[in-house]
Amino acid sequence: MEKLFCIGCGACLQTTAPDQAGYTPKSALEKGLESGELYCQRCFRLRHYNDIMDVHLSDDDFLKILHEVGDSNALVVNVVDIFDFNGSVIPGLQRFISGNDLLLVGNKSDILPRSVKTSKVRQWLTERAHEEGLHPLDVMLTSAQNKQAIKDLIAAIETFRQGRDVYVVGVTNVGKSTLINAMIQELTGDKDVITASRFPGTTLDKIEIPLDDGSYIFDTPGIIHRHQMAHYLSAKDLKYINPKKELKPKTYQLNAEQTLFLGGLARFDFIEGERQGFTAYFDNNLKLHRTKLAFADAFYDKHVGSLLTPPDKKEVAAFPQLVRHELRIEEKTDLVFSGLGWICAKGPARLAAWAPKGVAVVTRKALI
Known part of the structure; x- marks a missing residue:
């Protein structure tokens, strides 16, 4: 039987193991096949009830996906959280991408005080990236939540990819899937195709988004940083580490x-x-x-x-x-x-x- 994948998190759909990634009841799978909206039970509950079901991927699973990036000829879009740059850097990313071009995207720019100049933030991000051994073609600032600079980001990706596939990578909670949803909405008008939330580890496998020329944008799972505060908080307290409004120092x-x-x-x-x-x-x-x-x-x-x-x-x-x-x-x-x-x-x-x-x-x- 042909494999089917959740369009929300990328997991391979299955109907037999409720505690494993990609589980969906058989009746829900049949409805999904009719409507064309194939979501696993975890994504369905997260999207409609903001309810998270724990499904864990091992570090080896993440490393496997990073190695796929290195083995490809692609543009790598690394999304980092301006609010938590140090916590959103993927250790050894330069080694994993194996010489592929890199575009660095600083997300959540809207939470910085308005008095901060964009040029200074871009320069600051460039310097921090160089300290990590990263040499991006460009550094862009966006807000996935408020859809700021989404058109500019799409244009930059189109310029730099030169017909190649695009891998979007980042640690958990940087707003990567929300950013891709904003891009999809800008291009097609479709809203919230990919499951996104403030919970760490929402995307479970890479999600393929086809482009007109036969190439793909791949949304990859968020790499888990064990030293982030998010992994020590209850679901209701995650709001304290994910600012939605401009910070008031x-x-x-x-x-x-x-x-x-x-x-x-x-x-x-x-x-x-x-x-x-x-x-x-x-x-x-x-x-x-x-x-x-x-x-x-x-x-x-x-x-x-x-x-x-x-x-x-x-x-x-x-x-x-x-x-x-x-x-x-x-x-x-x-x-x-x-x-x-x-x-x-x-x-x-x-x-x-x-x-x-x-x-x-x-x-x-x-x-x-």
Whole structure:
């Protein structure tokens, strides 16, 4: 029997194993064949009820797809999250793409404060890409959610692909499938063909989108970064790490030995240095609380799950322990909590960042 594939996530459809990728009841499959809309049960529930069913792909599955990219002659479109660049870089991507041309797309540009110049963000992304060993033909900024610069992106892809296939790659939660849906809608008028959500790992196998000249755009599964905050949050709390609106930075004038709590998810300590301003860039709904460093441990133990949320009281027991990362800075620097946001510090200062065990904390040249 000919294999059938879910048009939402790319998984091969099957009717026998409900806990495996591509499962759909036989009756739903028959209806899908009649209507031409073949979706697995997971995509159907996600699209209509925002309900996620866990289906896991192994790291080997992702590596296999990356090797396919390297073995092809194609244009590679790497989508990264401007809000979380370090957490959205695919380790060793330059090695996997094996000399294929690369177009770098910074998504979610609409959440940056409007005062930030586009040219500066593009330059910043170019510099960060070079640090990762990537040398893109061009760097573009888009907003999949607000459909900003979609026509420009389509034109750039058409120019750079030169008749070749296109592979769209990225880690989970960068908005890759939403971006492709926006492109499909611009080209054909069809809406939300590919399943997209804020849940990590929505696309399960590569999805083929035919082009007029016989080539294809391939949407690939999001590569899972284990050190992203998304993998430690409940479904209802993912909204705190996926801003949908322009960030409203909050600046705190801190003295040494003061602490900022980022909800109950993370913590920032100003240990030593002259009084100075620290600017926080997080989802506008995430509540920040200031306290004295000397009382911070007790404050967290008492208030996590109540005053300090997320996580809520029911989730505290399962939430990972916060791990301390100490550092010194001498100049204006972003201190990034992978997948959550960042704090810009002017320095010089001695600082500590606390994040859930397994979540990366990195420093970078200030974006703003």
